[in-house]
Amino acid sequence: MSDPTTAPAPPLLVARGLTRTFALPRRSPFQPGPVRHALVDADLEVAAGESVALIGESGSGKSTLVRLLLALDRATSGTVTFDGRPVAPDRASRLRWLRRQTGIVLQDPYSSLDPRMRVGDTIAEPLRALGVDGDHRRMTAEMLERVGLSAGDAEAWPHEFSGGQRQRIALARALVHGPRLLIGDEPMSALDVTVRAQILDLLRELRDDLGLSLLLVSHDIGLVQHLADRVAVLREGRIVEQGPTDDVLRRPQHPYTRSLVDSVPTLD
Amino acid sequence: MSLVIDDLTVTIAGRRVVDGLSLEVPDGARVGLIGESGSGKSMTTLAVLGLLPDGAQATGSIRLDGHELLGAPERELADLRGRVVGTVFQDPRTALDPVVPVGRQIAEPVRLHARVSRRDARVRAVAAAAEVGLPDPETIVDLYPHQLSGGQRQRVGIAMALINRPGLVLADEPTTALDVTTQAEVLALFQRLVDEQRTSLLFVTHDLAVLARIADHAAVLAHGRVVERGPVEQLLHRPEHAVTRGLVEATRATTWRAS
Numbered sequence: 001m002s003d004p005t006t007a008p009a010p011p012l013l014v015a016r017g018l019t020r021t022f023a024l025p026r027r028s029p030f031q032p033g034p035v036r037h038a039l040v041d042a043d044l045e046v047a048a049g050e051s052v053a054l055i056g057e058s059g060s061g062k063s064t065l066v067r068l069l070l071a072l073d074r075a076t077s078g079t080v081t082f083d084g085r086p087v088a089p090d091r092a093s094r095l096r097w098l099r100r101q102t103g104i105v106l107q108d109p110y111s112s113l114d115p116r117m118r119v120g121d122t123i124a125e126p127l128r129a130l131g132v133d134g135d136h137r138r139m140t141a142e143m144l145e146r147v148g149l150s151a152g153d154a155e156a157w158p159h160e161f162s163g164g165q166r167q168r169i170a171l172a173r174a175l176v177h178g179p180r181l182l183i184g185d186e187p188m189s190a191l192d193v194t195v196r197a198q199i200l201d202l203l204r205e206l207r208d209d210l211g212l213s214l215l216l217v218s219h220d221i222g223l224v225q226h227l228a229d230r231v232a233v234l235r236e237g238r239i240v241e242q243g244p245t246d247d248v249l250r251r252p253q254h255p256y257t258r259s260l261v262d263s264v265p266t267l268d
Numbered sequence: 269m270s271l272v273i274d275d276l277t278v279t280i281a282g283r284r285v286v287d288g289l290s291l292e293v294p295d296g297a298r299v300g301l302i303g304e305s306g307s308g309k310s311m312t313t314l315a316v317l318g319l320l321p322d323g324a325q326a327t328g329s330i331r332l333d334g335h336e337l338l339g340a341p342e343r344e345l346a347d348l349r350g351r352v353v354g355t356v357f358q359d360p361r362t363a364l365d366p367v368v369p370v371g372r373q374i375a376e377p378v379r380l381h382a383r384v385s386r387r388d389a390r391v392r393a394v395a396a397a398a399e400v401g402l403p404d405p406e407t408i409v410d411l412y413p414h415q416l417s418g419g420q421r422q423r424v425g426i427a428m429a430l431i432n433r434p435g436l437v438l439a440d441e442p443t444t445a446l447d448v449t450t451q452a453e454v455l456a457l458f459q460r461l462v463d464e465q466r467t468s469l470l471f472v473t474h475d476l477a478v479l480a481r482i483a484d485h486a487a488v489l490a491h492g493r494v495v496e497r498g499p500v501e502q503l504l505h506r507p508e509h510a511v512t513r514g515l516v517e518a519t520r521a522t523t524w525r526a527s
Contacts, residue, residue, distance in 0.1 A: 057447040057450075058447055192304040193474060193475070193515060193518045194515065195304075197518035197522050200521065222525075225524055226521070226522060249524075259449055260449060261526075263448045263449040264448050264477075264524040265452070265455075265475070265477035265478050265480065266477055266480075266524055266525065267477055267480060267520060267523065268525070
């Protein structure tokens, strides 16, 4: 009955009722200590090939959510599945399947690359760590070219590159092992505006060519508008609104989303 | 207070990081200086403050209300900084001293430039904290920077810069490290204070959208030179130089479009 052209892609990543609380120092030895709710009852889905953005300000719970989705932290309650398999912290060897399916790019390309490792070794590291078969040198060289650098750059050191080039290297490292989901944690916020435009184009191109799902964590509404299919808005640990990007950003239902959108400086 | 920079060249280790820059901030005007990393923006502000790194050589002229700053003795420049020229930097986390209560930091420019008792300095700090919209000023002045949010720390930075009612404020990417809603509030605060105090403002940024909110005129900087200048409206909508056009296009491709 279902029409294959309109049927939604099966969800790749599913979070249900995710909650994470942190115990704060007790104020009195006779009473339970206060608790901070970093994340409360969050539901999130990322379909295969879909780009989803998590927006919210500092302290809204974005990073807590990402850590739970990647099994870097244990939820107080709730579940995460990736491709139907449960995701929870475990020994590294038991999480290898998840690491092979995911890649991450962080905010600052100056601190995310090891200054004492050649670019090629940095990019190839996930291949070794995850026991990926094949010719690592060739895979590294191909990845370098894919992100707009040259195969010869494998021999160079991180300090020889500009911020934008370093973010390309970080992308190559995040994608070299062929993950299906790329997570970007504020991947552009340290870059100059013309470089941002270039990295945005590259992200789009890689996503489309490799059929990646994208989970973008950002407070940059502009970037989200230009990259994401759907948006979830986090505030004080709760997802206050989620839906297609245009609906949420242009016709926000929650007052917080409206204030967020209204604050963004525009050229018009 | 007017600032006139004429043919400023700054050379560091044989490299010209500022190369014949001329720029004018008329009395009471809000002027933007825009450019990407390495364009010479920050070196220009440091030159105005007489805080260029050791070994840097500066030629040309920087006049504040007609008074030449370039080559002026350090004693004179130190007297201007924080009294006549206020400065707000990008990262309020690194610009503040972590082990000194924020109230004492807000009042520091007062204590540096005038004989003021500790009690009077505190009163001034509380008033300045209230003026920049810090909550519960009587209490907040006794807190340390880590006890404040990023937006509050930047308000402390602004309070410090404005406490002596300077004639000129230099702001170097003062909202870049802030969340969007905080950024909007801090920009609005800046605008209000500058208007009320009729301070001249030189606002340095790489963000055209932020510039459009705060400045009337701007100069576009690339490789240490001004490549284009004019009203902000004109730069945004009818950019002439390739660098300006590139900045505008890249901004349009990456920033929020409401319609």
